[in-house]
Amino acid sequence: MTHTPEASAASQSPEPPGGPARPGLSIGMITVDTVDARALAAWWAERFGATVTDDFDGWFCSVTGGSLSLTLGFQRVEEPTPGKNRVHLDLALPLSGPSRAETVAAFVAAGATVHDTVAMPEFGWTVLADPDGNLFCVGDPST
């Protein structure tokens, strides 16, 4: 990674990358289509120590709390969406805590499957699929 003087100065600023937050359009939740919203919401809630906070008769389940930084939605649809999901979750590990290998093992024990493991010079991640087949990634902790 190259550090320019400008980048170093910016890294000392309290502002987040991309500048300070401002009012406007934001992401309310990230929502996954599924034929069994209750089951998938419960599965993901358990992974984050979160809670299924809405149900709407199984048609729309939202998951909040725990270690989640935003709300996940699970919307019941009649047919599985074909093909590979085009939006995926990139999960982040804390700097101190379970390793990526331990976290991946816990996901697999809960019913996820490992699809790929990628190693870059300074960063690595594992691609997994949830019980519905939605791909997501677990990356190494990064500063």
Place this chain on the structure above:
Amino acid sequence: MTVAEFVAAGATALESHGTPGAAWTVLADPDGNRFCIGDPH
């Protein structure tokens, strides 16, 4: 950014939904990925 601005920027408005207490528009981005814009609540 409103639905009209998204459409002007190349998104496609697909559906509008309303239920008691919530209303939203389903759009597609230029790649066809669907997303929703809900009313403030």
